[in-house]
Amino acid sequence: MTATVLETRTAKGNVTALMVALLAACVAFQLNASMLSPALVTMGEELNTDQAVIGLSQTWFFTAAALFSLFLPRLSDIVGRKKILMAMMLLMAVGSVIAALAPDVTWLFVGRIIQGVSGPTVPLCLIMLRSAVTNPRKYGTLMGLITAVNGGVAGVDSFVGGYFAEHFGFRSIFWLMVVLALVATALIAVLAGESKPGAGTRMDWLGVFFIVVAVGALLTALNEGAKLVGAFSSGTLMLSLTLVLVSAAAFYLFWRTEKRATQPMVEIVHLRQRSTWAPLLTTTLTMTGIFAVINGIIPAYVQAADPGFGIGPTEMSLIILTPYALLGWAVGPLSGRLAPVLGYTKVLRIGLLGSIAALAIIAFFGLDSLPLMIAGTVLLGIMYAGTVNIMLNGLGVVLSPAGNPGFLPGMNAGAFNLGAGLSFLVLPAVLVATTALGDAKASYLTVVVVGLALTIAAFAASLLIPKPVEAEVAA
Secondary structure (H helix, E strand, O other): HHHHOOOOHHHHHHHHHHHHHHHHHHHHHHHHHHHOOOHHHHHHHOOOOOHHOOOOOHHHHHHHHHHHHHHHHHHHHHHHHHHHHHHHHHHHHHHHHHHHHHOOOOHHHHHHHHHHHOOOOOHHHHHHHHHOOHHHHHHHHHHHHHHHHHHHOHHHHHHHHHHHHHOOOOOOHHHHHHHHHHHHHHHHHHHHOOOOOOOOOOOOHHHHHHHHHHHHHHHHHHHHHHHHOOOOOHHHHHHHHHHHHHHHHHHHHHHHHHHHOOOOOOOOHHHHOHHHHHHHHHHHHHHHHHHHHHHHHHHHHHHHHOOOOOOOHHHHHHHHHHHHHHHHHHHHHHHHHHHHHOOHHHHHHHHHHHHHHHHHHHHHHHHHHHHHHHHHHHHHHHHHHHHHHHHHHHHHHHHHOOOOHHHHHHHHHHHHHHHHHHHHHHHHHHHHHHOOOHHHHHOOOHHHHHHHHHHHHHHHEEEEEEEEHHHHHHO
16 A cells, blocks of 8 residues: 555656646747747847848748647657757757847847747647656646647736846847746756657658648748738749649658658558548638637737727737736636546537637627627637637647657647648738728628638537547546
């Protein structure tokens, strides 16, 4: 009896220690991703460049994050998850040092791209947690806690970033990132255990090359296509179409490579399964429908004097974005705990239905009433940030093939970034196209309704996702 109790306490201690290390890594990455948002104007002023160029540095960071997410989780299965996570944190620190010392915007780009290596931090942490926690209920709760960080550190990230930029300059933010990355590296080194279920397997680097080219070309095409929203250019259009063709050709070569490889990065049989393409489709559609609405369309409308409410950016953040982030942070562990009991897919669909209701409130009532706009975004924080986002990340882990656990989380991280890019391409394009009709409020209504329709499509796609039976508590 004593031995059993001692073993349980040891296991509990190990999981607690692991959670400290994983949360440190996730917080370091999330602050690395979001803390610069309120400092973009300051960065442009201190580096003597315009906001378009500074915005492009953010775009390249997220593009690099998406590309490294495609293969680093798989590589971690082979060479060791702890080793790869520590390397990602160290490279985040290196990129932060380069950005902090950047004499011009070119070096800022170099630093941000190197920081992008840390892109798969959250999925890799979930994989490590999955290998350490076998109890479905416990894993669900801890998964929700980790994934909630991915939606923003309870609104603190934007506040801290703005404060540091205003009082110490933008470089101070990067030095803070260096400290956080090094602390996370030390905690992982001391508190996390190593696991490499794919030891002895050879990495399929040719397959990695083709899938990175395919996704990279597509993301770049979306970024170029977004420029057409503001001003049409035949050169930009041709470049976008060329990149789409390059992406299609690279994906075809990736498919052919994986069919012939003896140890493929992804087995074709897995790509054909609903457990692979259905969650990826759901993630892409969900992000496309919601991401730009909450991160661009609603803030712009609330701040607009006509037809919006004429509220300043600080007040807008306090009444719209901060409650949204706080509720996502608070609800995430609860939805994670419910997932193995009610079912991952059922909780996901509840979240999607709630998100659809939230978008309907915003579209049909919130554009005329600030309290109802706030109510809609609060519901979106609960249902999307605190539920859907958690389930989509979780399903990427629990539905991944046993022989290749890093495959689906990496692909799903790519789907998140692809959906975000599509969202900021499609929805602003709808806004610009309908603004020409002369009714600004009708334009915003149309945009939110398009987001609503895409979210309904995401709900339909979610009906095709199979139940992750092994990750759920038996009825």
